[in-house]
Amino acid sequence: MKTVLLTGASSGIGLATALRLNGEGYEVFGIGRTFDESLSYPENFHRFSCDITNTKALAKTLQDISNRMPQPSPDILIHSAGIGLYGLQETLKPSDLQQLIRTNLEAPILITTEFLSFMKQRKSGHIIFLSSVTAKKNNTYGCAYGATKAGLLSFANSLFEEARKNNIKVTTLLPDMTQTNLYRNADFTADEAACLFPEDIADTISYVLSCGDHVNVTELTIQPQKHRIQKK
């Protein structure tokens, strides 16, 4: 059974992806801060509570997960954990900006680094990053968020060039507005009839994983057919 290590597994895109991949027979090791234990999870969904911005706690959690997997590194590593931060740049607090950068950029880079040597040695592995359409746009009221997503895209594309000779696949997904908790602190919301749902992104991940061994989907943008946002 193939193993998946997935961050952001407690909510939104990460949770939908975990359930989708469970249904396809993958063994999922999911990280989140708070899992809703009133839900019933499939047997092959192993949940680990950890704040990925706490480097010491993260290292311990990755070790615990490694010990539970048949091999020290997962077959598939999916980085879905992320937070949003919106507003005029000068209104944003330094501590919130630090949390944003550490969650969206530092943690995925550290987690990838942890498993890369073994993946290269094994000559297999697929790393999937949840970036965003904002990575390629100017983002007024979301300058720093967009910068973290552009940074992730840059890291992923360079990593693919570096690791492709070791048979490592690297994919970056660039979804547009998806109906999740990400916008809980924003003053706008997606129009229900004109946005994506977490299951749409889970479908995309399933597609990317189904491609032949000789194929790497490097970047994929997912947009709703219609697009409207409204003020809350």
Ligand SMILES: NC(=O)c1ccc[n+]([C@@H]2O[C@H](COP(=O)([O-])OP(=O)(O)OC[C@H]3O[C@@H](n4cnc5c(N)ncnc54)[C@H](OP(=O)(O)O)[C@@H]3O)[C@@H](O)[C@H]2O)c1
């Ligand atoms: N929704 C969109 O429109 C959209 C569009 C493009 C890209 N994305 C990207 O997609 C990814 C998933 O977001 P989502 O929309 O599914 O949002 P979401 O429902 O808010 O999910 C975010 C996930 O990240 C986890 N997380 C956040 N901070 C964490 C921390 N410090 N330590 C551990 N886990 C942490 C959350 O865990 P807890 O809740 O347990 O803390 C949750 O599982 C993000 O990277 C986001 O930037 C989203």
